[in-house]
Amino acid sequence: MWRRRSSGGGSAAETHEAPEAAETRQTRTEPPSDLMIDALGRKCPIPIIMLAEQINVVPLGGVVAVLADDPAAFTDIPAWCRLKSHAHVASYDLPQGGWSIHVRRNY
Amino acid sequence: MPLRAAPVSVLTVAYLDAASTEPLHPAAREALMTALDAGWADPARLYGTARRAQMLLDQARAEVAEIIGARADEVSFTSSGTQAVHLGVLGTLRGRRRAGRRLVVSAVEHSSVLNAAAVHEHDDGEVETVGVDRAGRVDAAAFAEAVSGPGTALACLQTANHEVGTLQPVEEAAAACLAAGVPLLVDAAQSAGRLPIPGGWSVLTASAHKWGGPAGVGVLAVRKGTRWRSPYPEDERERRRVPGFENVPAIVAAAAALRARTAEEAAEGPRLSALVDRIRHEVPRLVPDVEVIGDPVARLPHIVTFSCLYVEGEALLTELDKAGFAISSGSSCTASTLRPSHVLEAMGVLTHGNVRVSLPRGVSEGDVDRFLAVLPDIVRRIRATLGVH
Structure with missing residues (x-):
């Protein structure tokens, strides 16, 4: 079955840059965020509901980092950003598996 | 054990899963x-x-x-x-x-x-x-x-x-x-x-x-x-x-x-395709936060797929089953595979809350009407259980 490469395979951390984002960063280390949402162990759509509830906590242009390990979140959080006109900045592999998915509040 | 009647009679179930299998011609x-x-x-x-x-x-x-x-x-x-x-x-x-x-x-x-x-x-x-x-x-x-x-x-x-x-x-x-x-x-x-x-x-x-x-x-x-x-x-x-x-x-x-089937398609294909167009047009109008996916024009005549934000797909299919609709989903996030659909993943579209409606030969317009009538409330109720209003 075709799958994107999942994290936790023992290789060096990968960064999945958002193709649409203008200011993607080439660094492999995760930059700081304004708010971190811990959705590890939670199944979709819960991580997205948590993000939708808290996106307005950060100031305009602020970045929310969603920690999630449900494989659906990797696709669904960027898709949510597209539908809701926020920006998916990048997704960073977590050493224990899962990702830190960075979202910038646009409005 | 006493026999219990099914909540919806088998006769009134609308079969909208032709992409899984078409009823015998x-x-x-x-x-x-x-x-x-x-x-x-x-x-x-x-x-x-x-x-x-x-x-x-x-x-x-x-x-x-x-x-x-x-x-x-x-x-x-x-x-x-x-x-x-x-x-x-x-x-x-x-x-x-x-x-x-x-x-x-x-x-x-x-x-x-x-x-x-x-x-x-x-x-x-x-x-x-x-x-x-x-x-x-x-x-x-x-x-x-x-x-x-x-x-x-x-x-x-x-x-x-x-x-x-x-x-x-x-x-x-x-x-x-x-x-x-x-x-x-x-x-x-x-x-x-x-x-x-x-x-x-x-x-x-x-x-x-x-x-x-x-x-x-x-x-x-x-x-x-x-x-x-x-x-x-x-x-x-x-x-x-x-x-x-x-x-x-x-x-x-x-x-x-x-x-x-090939002989009937000249009449049946456009009929099903018009019903699909109707679903593609009506679902986002009736249900907030829905993404209809797949090509709107260069597509099969009988399949339409959409994803509902903040809805767990299995819950949606279960509720639709209770309401008398046999429908499936591309994605089975929480079911046996534990992985989202590889198709939706490759497309980069929402993988949760996914519903694939596929119309069999002879499906009635009334079934589509009824589907469009029950869907908004089902989605609203499932969202409410997750605290989304």
Whole structure:
């Protein structure tokens, strides 16, 4: 079955840059965020509901980092950003598996 | 234990899952009943009843060949569409071993193609996967580039996607394959009987139960001149392509259904397509935060897929079942696979809260009306349980 490469395979951390984002960063280390949402162990759509509830906590242009390990979140959080006109900045592999998915509040 | 009545009578259930399997076509039922009596003997033998079975089998083969644009001697019947794909992929790779060990597939092929590709990879073969756009369409230029790579033994492309209905650029892919001297396997499982089979294939696969034939019949056509060698032990049946005793009655019924379905399509296709257009248009109007996915125009006539934000897909399908709708989903996030649909993932669209509505032949407009009437409240209630209002 075709799958994107999942994290936790023992290789060096990968960064999945958002193709649409203008200011993607080439660094492999995760930059700081304004708010971190811990959705590890939670199944979709819960991580997205948590993000939708808290996106307005950060100031305009602020970045929310969603920690999630449900494989659906990797696709669904960027898709949510597209539908809701926020920006998916990048997704960073977590050493224990899962990702830190960075979202910038646009409005 | 006392018997309890089901909440919704079986008679009122609307079947909207034709992409999983189409109900048996009346023409297939009639042909099956006749052929069970006339075509049960071993078609490989020489006595009268056997020759009768052979004649029925030949007739079915000729009919299917004509509809798919093949010669009768290019067509074999398999025991399923999946087996046709497995034989098509692995047999062509085996036949073209000298040409190379590279297999090109699209990222949104049916699991039968991708699982055969995984076997090839385990066998030290190389697999290159070509991505798709947001609508689920393969990038024709990227596909052409991939097949022109050295050592390419085979390329595989579906006619249309089974989860979102988007049509694939098969003719462009076939032209690129022809230029590169690479055979193209076209998986026509979702479109056969509904849309004309595009030309340019070297290997064609299809599945009878998707067009209203019985289960247990697949089609494998291998163009003359395409090198193919069975990955199975030798067997005399079906031009040495498919092992085992042919199910002649089911094959006869499959051919009858394909003939009938193809003849009806001129009227039924546009009718179903108009109902799909209506669902595509109405669902986002009636339900907030919905993404309708797949190509709105270059699509199959009978499939429409959408995803609802903040809704767990399984809960949605369960509630629709309670309301009298047999519907499935491309994604099964929380079910047996524990992975989102590889198709939706490759498209980069929402994978949760996914519903695939696929209309069978003869579906009533009233069923679609009722679906559109119950959906908004079901979605609202599920969202409310998760605290989303």
